[in-house]
Amino acid sequence: MVRATAYFYFSKMKKGTRKEFENLYRQHYQKVLRLCLGYVSGDKDLAQDLLQESFIKVWEHWDNFKGTSSRSTWLYRITVNTCLQELRMHKKYKKAPEETLKNYEATEETSLKKEKQFSQLYACMSKLNKENQTILLLELEQIPQEEIAQIIGIKHNALRTRLNRIKSTLTKCVNNENI
Amino acid sequence: MKTFEELQNAWNSNDQEINENFLNQLPGTIKKINAKKRITMLVLGITAIILLLYMIWIGKGAPLLFIAGLGIMIISLLVRIVLEQLSIQKLSKIPKDHSFYAHQERLKSYYTSRLILHQWITPVILIAYWIGFVMLLPALDENLSTFWFNYVWISSIPIAIVMVLFIAYHIKKERNALEQLQQEVQNEK
Numbered sequence: 001m002v003r004a005t006a007y008f009y010f011s012k013m014k015k016g017t018r019k020e021f022e023n024l025y026r027q028h029y030q031k032v033l034r035l036c037l038g039y040v041s042g043d044k045d046l047a048q049d050l051l052q053e054s055f056i057k058v059w060e061h062w063d064n065f066k067g068t069s070s071r072s073t074w075l076y077r078i079t080v081n082t083c084l085q086e087l088r089m090h091k092k093y094k095k096a097p098e099e100t101l102k103n104y105e106a107t108e109e110t111s112l113k114k115e116k117q118f119s120q121l122y123a124c125m126s127k128l129n130k131e132n133q134t135i136l137l138l139e140l141e142q143i144p145q146e147e148i149a150q151i152i153g154i155k156h157n158a159l160r161t162r163l164n165r166i167k168s169t170l171t172k173c174v175n176n177e178n179i
Numbered sequence: 180m181k182t183f184e185e186l187q188n189a190w191n192s193n194d195q196e197i198n199e200n201f202l203n204q205l206p207g208t209i210k211k212i213n214a215k216k217r218i219t220m221l222v223l224g225i226t227a228i229i230l231l232l233y234m235i236w237i238g239k240g241a242p243l244l245f246i247a248g249l250g251i252m253i254i255s256l257l258v259r260i261v262l263e264q265l266s267i268q269k270l271s272k273i274p275k276d277h278s279f280y281a282h283q284e285r286l287k288s289y290y291t292s293r294l295i296l297h298q299w300i301t302p303v304i305l306i307a308y309w310i311g312f313v314m315l316l317p318a319l320d321e322n323l324s325t326f327w328f329n330y331v332w333i334s335s336i337p338i339a340i341v342m343v344l345f346i347a348y349h350i351k352k353e354r355n356a357l358e359q360l361q362q363e364v365q366n367e368k
Contacts, residue, residue: 022202029197034190044195052201056212057275059205064276078275081282088359118193121186130363134279140190153278167183174181 021062024071025055031141032079038137039083040093041122042115050093053086054079073147080134080151087130124173128166135159136166223264227257241318248314255308262296283360290357297349305342 029051036050037043057078065074087093125133131152138148149159230253238246269292273285312335320328 081275153280
């Protein structure tokens with residue numbers, strides 16, 4: 001039933017556009033999800049909510065894309081702005097990193113170590129302000145620096161300097177936490 | 180000792196299964212969002228019509244002061260509802276595909292307008308509402324029994340307190356949102 005309704009609405013869009021949206025979703029799913037995970041200290045359910053909210057916005061604004069940047073830059077801009085706005089508006093997203101760490105204690109022994117390591121990484125990330133956190137998350141995703149500068153709205157040189165400082169802060173923090 | 184590159188590699192190895200269901204459910208979700216918007220506008224429109232019809236019905240043959248008071252109360256409510264709706268629409272119209280900084284600026288301007296709405300416009304509307312209420316009292320005193328007249332004006336006191344607390348809550352909320360936006364960006368640009 002859901003599938004039938006979906007096709008009815010999808011059919012209203014041009015076939016090419018529909019395909020393009022689905023491709024964008026599948027192609028950038030992992031990166032967008034990890035970006036969202038970074039904002040909610042690794043909570044998978046909350047990250048999934050943020051991802052879905054972001055792609056709903058992408059869908060709603062699909063025709064507004066002017067082509068002045070790549071589709072991916074456009075997508076990350078929407079994701080960053082949507083995630084941050086959702087974090088501001090809803091208390092459920094303001095989860096302390098320690099809380100996420102507690103959740104991992106119930107998981108299997110084999111993945112526990114890895115999960116704990118990630119949780120500590122999230123804890124270090126959460127110490128940064130939202131702007132630096134965003135820069136770091138985009139850099140971790142290996143998004144080209146020119147593109148990150150466009151997403152944030154600063155010059156490439158300014159970004160490079162900032163990035164060095166953020167990387168150094170994160171590495172120090174993580175090593176102090178014995179990752 | 181972990182290097183940034185090692186952290187990056189670990190980060191990128193954290194892949195999850197793609198949620199394909201979302202693609203199937205998305206059109207339904209969009210439909211629900213649009214329906215919700217339409218229902219809100221419909222409810223507000225019906226409320227406005229009912230209030231105006233009520234004023235016309237109750238105002239027949241009533242003293243001018245009473246009609247004016249009721250009119251002021253109803254118009255105050257409608258103005259507040261319309262302003263709130265316009266404000267909600269303004270937020271949804273802020274483009275999401277601007278850069279982080281440009282989006283922040285638009286949000287700051289939005290929350291500043293919300294603060295003005297709560298700090299200045301809402302109190303003026305509320306004062307107008309209460310003036311309208313006071314204008315009703317002479318006619319109510321004439322037409323209601325002492326018990327019901329006392330009931331009406333005494334019960335208005337807790338309502339007034341709730342309204343003042345409501346404004347205070349919203350002023351605090353918008354201030355917090357503005358402060359949060361300012362904290363998110365340190366002066367490193």
